[in-house]
Amino acid sequence: MASEQQTSQDGGGVATAEQAQDTLTVTDNRTGRSYELEITDGTVRGMDLRQIKVSEDDFGLMSYDPAFTNTASCRSAITYIDGETGILQHRGYPIEQLCEQSSYVEVAYLLVFGELPTKAQLDRWVYDITHHTYVHENIKKFVEGFRYDAHPMGMLLASVGALSTFYPDAKQIDDPEERYMAAIRMIAKMPTLAAFAYRHNLGLPYIYPDNDLSYSENFLSMLYKMTAVKYEPDPRLARALDVLFILHADHEQNCSTNAVRSVGSSQVDPYSAVAAGVAALYGPLHGGANEAVLRMLRRIEKPENIPDFLEGVKKREERLMGFGHRVYKNYDPRARIIKKHVDEVLEATGDNPLLDIAVELEKRALDDEYFTERKLYPNVDFYSGLIYEALRIPADMFTVIFAIPRTSGWVAQWMELNEDSEQKIARPRQIYTGERDRDYVAIGDREGPEKITGPPARRPPRPRRGA
Ligand code: CMC
Numbered sequence: 001m002a003s004e005q006q007t008s009q010d011g012g013g014v015a016t017a018e019q020a021q022d023t024l025t026v027t028d029n030r031t032g033r034s035y036e037l038e039i040t041d042g043t044v045r046g047m048d049l050r051q052i053k054v055s056e057d058d059f060g061l062m063s064y065d066p067a068f069t070n071t072a073s074c075r076s077a078i079t080y081i082d083g084e085t086g087i088l089q090h091r092g093y094p095i096e097q098l099c100e101q102s103s104y105v106e107v108a109y110l111l112v113f114g115e116l117p118t119k120a121q122l123d124r125w126v127y128d129i130t131h132h133t134y135v136h137e138n139i140k141k142f143v144e145g146f147r148y149d150a151h152p153m154g155m156l157l158a159s160v161g162a163l164s165t166f167y168p169d170a171k172q173i174d175d176p177e178e179r180y181m182a183a184i185r186m187i188a189k190m191p192t193l194a195a196f197a198y199r200h201n202l203g204l205p206y207i208y209p210d211n212d213l214s215y216s217e218n219f220l221s222m223l224y225k226m227t228a229v230k231y232e233p234d235p236r237l238a239r240a241l242d243v244l245f246i247l248h249a250d251h252e253q254n255c256s257t258n259a260v261r262s263v264g265s266s267q268v269d270p271y272s273a274v275a276a277g278v279a280a281l282y283g284p285l286h287g288g289a290n291e292a293v294l295r296m297l298r299r300i301e302k303p304e305n306i307p308d309f310l311e312g313v314k315k316r317e318e319r320l321m322g323f324g325h326r327v328y329k330n331y332d333p334r335a336r337i338i339k340k341h342v343d344e345v346l347e348a349t350g351d352n353p354l355l356d357i358a359v360e361l362e363k364r365a366l367d368d369e370y371f372t373e374r375k376l377y378p379n380v381d382f383y384s385g386l387i388y389e390a391l392r393i394p395a396d397m398f399t400v401i402f403a404i405p406r407t408s409g410w411v412a413q414w415m416e417l418n419e420d421s422e423q424k425i426a427r428p429r430q431i432y433t434g435e436r437d438r439d440y441v442a443i444g445d446r447e448g449p450e451k452i453t454g455p456p457a458r459r460p461p462r463p464r465r466g467a
Pocket residue numbers: 251254286289313318319320321322323324325326327374376379380381466467
């Protein structure tokens with residue numbers, strides 16, 4: 001809570017250590033009044049600003065933060081990121097240890113339930129996920145209805161949303177059993193839906209899940225199985241894919257997670273909330289950078305062209321894709337882990353000359369003041385595209401593969417939202433900038449062009465900014 005003080009503007013001074021309190025004193029220079037706002041966990045409450053008014057009928061002060069760049073929207077105990085030092089932890093466990101010792105399915109359990117499972121808990125979790133990988137045959141028909149060249153992410157988005165119609169009981173979001181079943185079904189069925197979309201684009205028959213295989217092996221089987229009775233995945237490829245799944249499982253309040261929480265706050269069923277996350281991930285500023293890295297490496301063509309390319313970046317003619325991050329101002333820990341697996345994958349699939357270009361490009365950029373001064377380091381997308389390419393996964397599918405593991409993060413965040421008594425329906429405020437109090441004009445009296453050629457004119461938009 002905040003309280004108002006009638007103090008003078010110049011009466012403050014610097015508090016000594018003994019006097020220091022977890023409060024913020026703000027003075028409204030419009031009125032000369034001062035207010036003391038409580039500071040908790042390094043934040044002040046937006047609602048505490050509302051008491052700051054110039055008159056009794058004033059609505060009160062609001063904060064303006066488009067894109068939430070400095071606003072915490074929730075309390076969360078799932079994922080911790082320290083972007084300055086390059087730390088990523090899930091439920092307190094460093095990502096490096098999880099990638100080294102865990103499996104994606106176990107990490108999914110950790111994210112959803114908060115603790116590493118015991119042997120019995122993991123066995124049950126794996127059993128439940130494995131036995132819910134099949135989708136209703138009508139979903140298959142539904143996917144078949146898409147055009148041959150439909151974007152797989154569009155197909156995934158639609159089919160995840162459609163799942164809500166197959167499991168109407170999921171609407172009972174306060175029932176723990178229903179919540180558990182929705183979590184299991186989404187994590188289990190996402191690879192099946194993704195693989196169906198992939199095979200649809202290729203005009204190949206869909207492959208049903210194989211319960212004898214692990215989560216990642218089964219996904220490879222559903223992508224690649226042809227005439228063989230049993231698909232036997234290369235363990236190096238299955239392990240690399242599993243590590244990629246762990247690395248993409250959650251990343252705290254990013255765009256798609258925020259979408260899941262915002263839509264979920266309406267108390268809609270979890271399939272619909274997760275479909276909103278898939279939609280957000282579809283956007284090129286969120287899920288699509290690894291594809292851009294591959295295009296960039298192809299354009300550079302050979303290591304000798306790197307100096308010219310970097311000069312172009314410094315002149316701002318280009319962007320070094322796969323470098324830089326809104327949160328990480330150090331080496332993205334996920335990039336370091338992926339890099340280790342690239343060699344292993346290429347050993348199984350054969351060399352890729354793009355890797356030599358990527359390694360040399362990274363080395364030169366990290367030796368260059370332009371990038372080090374701006375704290376631009378490789379991010380998760382710098383090397384992941386190379387692994388996907390080695391797995392013969394087409395670029396259109398990269399974001400789909402991101403969505404598979406991110407589902408466990410979305411589900412964990414959705415569960416946390418529903419257990420948080422402080423949360424309500426998400427409903428931001430706005431600063432209204434439009435007209436007011438105009439009288440309706442009869443159609444014959446309105447001004448405007450006589451003939452229409454393009455879409456109706458709108459006021460000029462404000463220039464768009466990047467992510
Ligand atoms: N290449 C060249 N210059 C860059 C780059 C880059 N990749 N990224 C940032 N800069 C420069 C930028 O021009 C600016 O320079 P100046 O101060 O001289 O104007 C400075 O670095 C700060 O950049 P910013 O645009 O304010 O940083 P941001 O936090 O808004 O942008 C970013 C973050 C990821 C959008 C950006 O670094 C970028 O576009 N990177 C390339 C795309 C990419 O790899 N995206 C994947 C992100 S990881 C995916 C995930 O975690 O979900």
